[in-house]
């Protein structure tokens with residue numbers, strides 16, 4: 150059996166939190182609207198990789214640059230990252246699959262992060278993250294079925310004095326309660342606030 | 345004094361005077377400010393200034409560490425009072441601008457503190473309970489300067505240390521100065537910095553690296569990011585001094601991807617240093633050249649371990665290497681390297697500027713200088729404090745921090761990060777000192793102090809820490825990879841009330857095997873949180889096992905994407921990809937480590 154088939158058939162995201170979406174180009178994701186073509190994704194990844202700010206280009210730096218641009222890593226981005234640093238696609242996948250901040254399917258339209266670090270835990274993170282998951286119809290981390298919200302747990306958002314902490318479309322918010330989180334989430338989701 | 349430095353200093357002094365010739369409003373933004381709502385306050389102030397027609401400058405600065413009072417607004421008027429407004433709200437912008445900026449009088453009923461002046465009915469900054477006992481060395485510019493403005497840094501004494509090293513001390517005496525200061529690493533292990541630097545200095549290779557570790561994966565610690573966010577120039581100057589003292593050629597600042605404010609501010613500061621002859625060839629007109637760059641890493645706690653960090657800089661999985669060879673012999677890309685925490689390096693400029701003796705005067709005999717502690721949890725005044733070693737834990741938690749916000753009794757502190765331990769309230773009279781704390785089984789580590797009141801469950805917190813440690817195990821060696829999972833499983837059933845006879849002994853056996861058999865500190869120290877919790881609060885564990893009184897524990901849901909386990913169980917990452925060995929580029933490019 151050649152190396153290609155011996156690796157099983159599932160996409161890494163299938164075993165993890167992400168739901169919905171296709172591995173190649175994210176064609177089927179409801180959030181994607183008119184899905185960009187593979188060629189388009191490749192071009193955007195290539196440009197982001199070429200224009201990354203650091204002087205030192207590695208597989209990891211290129212993967213991060215591509216994810217910053219596309220918000221996930223389609224196959225084309227992995228291939229471009231590998232080529233940028235003279236690595237094989239397998240090596241690039243090995244790196245991408247190690248760091249949990251990479252995702253392999255397009256994210257939902259909005260991102261919500263809840264800190265579950267020790268300070269936030271002590272000050273009540275669990276009721277917030279469990280309540281939010283319930284509110285969104287999820288059983289924990291993951292994307293809502295309508296593609297509107299990606300819920301992610303963060304190990305420490307770095308603002309522990311303002312615990313319990315969250316972020317909404319990458320905007321930090323401190324001293325949260327479940328009620329405040331739900332109402333801010335709904336404002337973000339209805340487009341009133343956030344990116 | 346080098347001519348280049350003198351020119352910088354003159355320009356900076358002029359700019360500083362010009363800044364103080366009209367009203368100057370400073371708003372603490374960055375991560376802390378953002379979480380507290382500073383962007384809204386900043387916008388309201390901008391609007392109020394524009395509407396009032398006042399000619400005032402507005403700068404974004406980093407946090408002062410007084411996080412309980414954020415958003416924090418600092419207003420200076422020439423010839424008038426300077427005051428800080430705490431817990432500032434957008435609605436207050438108009439009155440602050442009208443009365444303080446335009447009217448020249450501090451708004452006493454809103455002010456938190458006055459700075460370098462007296463305002464009736466308002467305490468002076470240094471008399472705030474949280475500021476008492478503080479000695480600011482690494483954080484001397486926090487909240488004072490715009491982190492993007494090199495001139496402001498230089499105006500407050502910045503690059504005087506580097507100038508002294510280059511023009512007066514020379515290589516060896518600079519290294520001696522740092523050695524004699526007794527500076528010890530602030531990244532966890534508290535190893536002598538001067539000694540570490542001399543290992544690198546002793547290696548004659550032409551290409552050597554100073555790696556600045558700002559991975560800061562410790563949940564509950566936020567001082568590294570704060571140093572970068574409030575004053576990235578201090579780190580850069582410290583890194584250049586380290587480079588000069590050790591004969592290194594390159595510096596790399598290593599930061600976790602995702603925290604935009606510290607990353608952007610560091611990048612901008614490095615660019616400014618290049619433009620002003622403080623980096624690149626011929627630093628400050630000397631014959632010493634030094635290059636600097638920022639390297640980002642994905643989410644990984646173990647990436648902060650020194651050899652894993654080098655792997656990550658090379659663009660690989662952040663999995664620790666075997667040692668020896670040690671970094672001073674074989675570091676990043678095989679080049680000799682020195683790894684220091686960001687705080688450690690941030691002390692170097694002031695040590696070299698003011699001399700080793702000055703630094704030694706602060707702190708205790710074996711722990712010289714100051715400690716930067718991050719206060720969070722059940723505490724009235726959470727935030728950052730910089731205190732001399734030798735103060736007691738009680739002074740920090742009760743005097744500076746103000747104890748529990750509702751006046752409940754305190755039960756313990758969690759210290760030293762997710763591989764650290766707990767310090768019960770009975771031991772709060774311990775002085776802050778690396779060795780004394782280590783002797784009591786509580787690491788000071790990177791300075792996170794998570795305060796827990798009498799209602800908190802130590803079993804619950806320990807389980808959460810182990811959930812983190814388990815998720816973060818890189819998976820390279822089995823005592824840690826399996827041991828962490830095993831410990832977590834046992835802790836989970838103890839927390840759920842379904843523990844079994846012999847569980848405590850089992851945890852100990854697993855833990856000791858991890859300690860003895862793991863490759864890096866993550867696995868070696870992974871049993872610490874459990875051992876420490878059991879040592880001081882063993883009764884609480886036994887009560888959960890055997891029935892008895894113990895604080896309640898709520899249900900726990902952790903993240904799904906555990907690093908190796910869950911991702912791998914759904915199929916290997918290569919599964920949906922054509923395996924493509926031919927997309928390799930020129931072997932020469934790969935061998936160059938991808939360095940452009």
Ligand SMILES: Cc1cc2nc3c(=O)[nH]c(=O)nc-3n(C[C@H](O)[C@H](O)[C@H](O)COP(=O)(O)O)c2cc1C
Nearest residue numbers: 529530531557560561648649650684685688865866
């Ligand atoms: C699992 C693990 C994680 C670590 N994480 C960090 C970190 O985030 N930041 C840091 O400065 N040191 C970290 N360290 C310690 C580093 O390995 C290293 O000792 C330190 O950066 C040296 O700097 P110093 O001598 O200035 O303290 C970590 C160590 C281990 C074992």
Ligand code: SF4
Nearest residue numbers: 818820821824864867
């Ligand atoms: S001890 Fe843990 S983190 Fe360290 S190398 Fe082994 S598996 Fe990785």
Ligand code: FES
Nearest residue numbers: 264266269306309
């Ligand atoms: S623990 Fe939640 S922000 Fe640090």
